[in-house]
Amino acid sequence: MARKKTEIVPETTPPETEALVFPCLRRLADGVGRQPVFAENFDDADGNPAGGWAEGIGFHIAWQDGPTRDAETHRKLPQTGAFVEDVAQAIIQRLEYYQASKFASPFNEAALDHFRRALVALESRRRDREARGVDGLHEE
Secondary structure, three states, X not given: OEEEXXXXXOOOOOOHHHHHHOHHHHOOOOOOOOOOEEEEEEEOOOOOXXXXXXXEOOEEEEEOOOOOEOOOOOOEOOOOOEOHHHHHHHHHHHHHHHHOOOOOOXXXXXXXXXXXXXXXXXXXXXXXXXXXXXXOXXXX
């Protein structure tokens, strides 16, 4: 199993396109929430994604390891880890919680918009793969 280690160090400035779309993102906070994130991604013998992990202070994510359907029978296999969609949904829930509190802000609303759009894109990908009969398989 091939391993790819990554240390994700937060950027100090937002991408230009985000600043233009959401002027509130021109300012970045210093300190809080700007920790390094460590990750390791695994590939199987064929170079397909085969799980991995990401962690930082207060979280550890174990990613799905391999396909979710048997290649020959197409039977559903047990989920072994988190999907990107799971983590995005957890982030959306937390941001909605903030928005229902005294901490509601246009910054949170902008982030919510991005995460919701990301889920729509990922769901569209899943539906496309389902329509082509390759959802849950290591096939393109």
